[in-house]
Amino acid sequence: MTTLAGARTTDDRNLIARLWGNQEARSVIIQIITMAVVLALVVLVLRNIAINLEAIGKEFNFNFLGAPAAYDISFSPFIEYTSRHTHLRAAVVGILNTLLVAACGILLASVMGFIMGIMRLSSNWLISRMVYVFIEFARNVPILLHILLVHGIIVTTLPPPRQAIDIGANFFVSNRGFFVPAPVFQDGAGVVGIVFIIAIIAAIVFRRWAKQVQDTTGKIYPVFSICTAIIVGATLLAFAVMGAPMSWEIPELKGFNFQGGLALKPEFLALWLALSYYTSCFIAEIVRAGILAVSHGQTEAARALGLQPNRTLQLVIVPQALRVIIPPLTSQYLNITKNSSLAIAIGYMDVVATIGGISLMQTGKEMETMAIVIGVYLVLSLTISAFMNWFNRKMKLKER
């Protein structure tokens, strides 16, 4: 009996050893063990959460979203919000504010970044050095400090609304923000908008047709100027025909502050400007690297083929540089979106400050509010990277 049992155990050991010796079996064993450990951890954490929540008498549910938020949000340009509205609406206002500052930041940072990247490559030594010093200084200092600094400059050094600086065309600069005329649309503005969209579609159709003509006959139309003419001309014509259905609401000083017009609050301005110039420094270096990555032989080859300088830039240099630029540019766009969460430091009411800040404090629902915040950012990040991946695929070298 003993010998039999002994034989069996050695046999078992042999089996395990044999399995371990086999690469595929080993990988399956490792994966099963990993899965088990991860699942055990998840179960453990969930159990801990349940026990801990029960111990302090909290429940996990999202009912609080329907309750009145009871706090004010000073900056809600898109939807109406008062303290009587619900937490859910406060969260939506926060999400919209995050989107607003992220979109504005991406736009301004791209423009500034491309300009600064080209200035870095300028043959003018002074320009290139000045931009270099600015870039190195701005990007080696934390973004939070930039935000606080810009906010501090706007709030403490600009004059109050009564002595606001009038920079012409009814633009006013004061420590309560920048005040600019707001467009007011009247009846018939919708028609202009529809004409504008139709003009864009017409321009796209024309571009396709022009490309076909070029492919078959070799005749080149000035596509860019004709497209611009179609879009601008049609819109202006519709605008004139409908009797100019738009006017400007001009900000006016009433009491201690401006009334009317479009008010850019100091918090929004500080966040927007700081995010933009900080990120534009990174974009500038990306653009510079992208342009330098196109070898000089490409320019020479294009000239040898008889292409004009502007067509060389448009058809040879930019498409190749963009291929190098887009992937790192994507991560900078994601960075702007994520860094906009620093809004909370200066009181700009984004999604972290509303639902993840004040709502969290008022309801004590840490789990639920943070789950919403994390979900919002995940969706945003995934959307931006999906869009940029699509764009990247479109720009990729098409090998035949």
Add this chain to the structure above:
Amino acid sequence: MTESSTPQDYVPGTHPDLPPPVGTTGAIGWARKNLFSSPLNIALTLISVYILISIIPPLVDWALVKSVWTAENRVECWGKMEEPEGAACWAFVKSRLQLFIYGFYPQAERWRAQLSFVLLIFAILPVLYDKLPGRKHWFWYVVAFPFIAGWLLVGGFGLTPVDTDQIGGIMLALVIGVTGISFSLPIGIALALGRQSNMPVLRLLCVLFIEFMRGIPLIAFLFVASTMLNYFMPPGTAFDLLMRVLIVVTLFAAAYIAEVVRGGLQGLSTGQHEAADALGLNYWKAQRLIILPQALKISIPGIVNTFIGLFKDTTLVLIIGMFDPLGVGRAALADAEWAGLAREVYLFVAMFFFICCFSMSRYSLYLERKLHTGH
């Protein structure tokens, strides 16, 4: 016209070299080439000079020439200036320097902070300077350093315990930065290897973790750390805030390191893997001896950039109520004697971060050049 100036006087090939035309060499030539080569460049140069003249002298005046370095409070400070508030009052930063460096660390125990700083320098030296004699023996010390420093700073085991919320200022930035850097690198490499592995479960888990961490801002994770990480722990165990922040920051940085290292791994040709297999090396030996040394070399710039980002992100802890240099500065500004000197504080903190991050990026450039073995 003299005869000697005609070229016929020279045997071909013996004419002495003429000096280059005036205006193509020296300072004038340089300026013509780099500053005034075209009408556009002339205009740009003039605009730049104008901008520089209108920024630099007033800034130097404000920060250095007219600034006040000794005073008891801001009124005295402003009294010493030609016009009140017309220049920097560095006396404020000077009087709060201890606070900026140590935070609220108890006076009697500051030798421990100083000692760990000296130990930090000795730990960084062998990492940065590869010609150090006996570099291999330093390795274990470098690995042990975070634990030694942790023991020194927090206390226990024979030292007086110090509450972690008293660690602040530059010390806090260094604690978070050094911990994050030293622990995120191994975790990040492991995640990158997991993402490149051919086991689907392992790969999926790593991808999920990395994309989750990278999709969400650090500030949200800091909120998670400060409000709800204790819910995840077994009842009765409570980590203190600094510990929770360190965990979150490390995992966050690890996800970014993982992506950088993955770039390096993908940059290697499959021939390297096949060669390692052909030599009969097993997985770990192949990674350690062939794959990782090359992959990490490619990813050095990205890794250092991640570290710079991590170090700058240490300022975010001020939002959950910890006192990093910026938080200390803001707390100091709340003092009625010195209120209104925000510019000085921000500039001082900015200079600290600039010096740290700029030297890190310069070192990465130097390393890149040194390790560049291609042609």
